[in-house]
Amino acid sequence: MPARPRLVSRRTTLAVAGAGLVVLAGCDDRDEPAGDPTTSPSADPDQALVDEVVEQQGRAWQRATKAGAADLAALHAAHLEALGAPTPTSGQAPRIPVRRVEQQLQSALVAASLTARSGDLARLLASMSAAVSQQLEVR
Amino acid sequence: MSDVDALQTALAAEHAAVWVFGALGGRTSASATPDLFGSVSASYDDHLDRRDDLSDAIVEAGGTPVAAEPAYELPTLDTPAQVEAVALRTERSCATTYAWLTGRTSGAWRRWAIEALNRTAVRELAFRGTPEMFPGSDEYADR
Numbered sequence: 417m418p419a420r421p422r423l424v425s426r427r428t429t430l431a432v433a434g435a436g437l438v439v440l441a442g443c444d445d446r447d448e449p450a451g452d453p454t455t456s457p458s459a460d461p462d463q464a465l466v467d468e469v470v471e472q473q474g475r476a477w478q479r480a481t482k483a484g485a486a487d488l489a490a491l492h493a494a495h496l497e498a499l500g501a502p503t504p505t506s507g508q509a510p511r512i513p514v515r516r517v518e519q520q521l522q523s524a525l526v527a528a529s530l531t532a533r534s535g536d537l538a539r540l541l542a543s544m545s546a547a548v549s550q551q552l553e554v555r
Numbered sequence: 556m557s558d559v560d561a562l563q564t565a566l567a568a569e570h571a572a573v574w575v576f577g578a579l580g581g582r583t584s585a586s587a588t589p590d591l592f593g594s595v596s597a598s599y600d601d602h603l604d605r606r607d608d609l610s611d612a613i614v615e616a617g618g619t620p621v622a623a624e625p626a627y628e629l630p631t632l633d634t635p636a637q638v639e640a641v642a643l644r645t646e647r648s649c650a651t652t653y654a655w656l657t658g659r660t661s662g663a664w665r666r667w668a669i670e671a672l673n674r675t676a677v678r679e680l681a682f683r684g685t686p687e688m689f690p691g692s693d694e695y696a697d698r
Contacts (some may be wrong), residue, residue: 487686494688498695529669535658542657542669543692546650546676550686553677 461533469541470501472524478509479517488514488551495544515555522548559618561659562609565668568652569606570623575645576602582632591635594681595642601678602649605671612664643682647690650675654691 460466477492493503510517525545532538576599585592610620632638653672657665676690689695 491686491688494696498689526669526673529657530665538665539654539658539692540689540695542672543654543689543695545669546654546673546690547686547688549673550676550680550690553680554686 462537465528465532466499469525469528470496470499472521474504474507475510476517476521477503478507479514482509483514485514491547491551498540515552518548518552522552556659558660558664559613559616561656562613563621565652565656566606566609566613567621568649569602569609571627572602572645572649573599573606574623574627575629575641578629579638579642583638588635591638598642598646598678601674608667639682643679643684646675646679646682650691
């Protein structure tokens with residue numbers, strides 16, 4: 417089981433628009449504190465969700481690696497790292513096309529973001545889904 | 556920060572995006588650079604829709620939508636490349652706003668924010684953007 421991701425929780429500065437305008441936001445933290453590495457995983461209501469996403473990211477990494485899609489594999493490795501998980505060292509790649517795997521992953525990330533209890537985790541998962549959307553657009 | 560406050564922040568960003576893309580449309584030629592004109596127009600329409608969504612939601616919640624600024628500062632826009640650069644920067648800024656909104660909302664508004672983030676991340680690519688590791692959440696890429 418991977419360690420609980422250490423999610424960034426900090427004031428967010430939103431630089432908006434073409435130039436000059438800056439909107440400051442995120443001046444409070446409604447979310448629960450970022451994951452404490454000393455906390456038991458069972459105490460984390462999002463741990464099962466994270467485990468599921470890690471498994472799906474690992475499958476996507478396997479498939480991208482098998483297909484020789486280095487940039488895609490690097491993306492999933494970065495996402496796994498953000499979730500506090502290593503890239504898999506074993507396991508079988510799914511026997512479906514890379515694009516299909518990525519589409520499934522994108523949908524799963526959106527669903528996971530919607531159900532995450534932690535706002536920081538929801539934000540991270542949404543960002544991952546957008547990264548996969550970009551990859552689907554350029555392939 | 557309440558949900559309405561979070562929506563107000565996103566609305567302020569959308570006011571700016573609508574204004575910027577309107578200005579970019581005025582500096583883009585439909586005949587000389589039709590692809591860029593089409594991309595700028597599509598972004599303008601999308602941001603208009605999102606601005607209206609946010610404004611309506613705030614009214615429904617009993618709030619008063621934050622007003623747009625009279626104008627927003629823009630850099631020099633003499634070339635298509637300069638238009639593209641500002642368009643890309645604006646979409647990236649909106650991606651940051653939508654990602655932030657995702658973490659500050661739940662339910663239908665979180666879904667709205669996730670969809671907006673995905674759409675704006677893809678739109679970045681029309682302005683010579685390249686795929687990112689964490690659209691809207693750069694701090695994860697920096698670690």
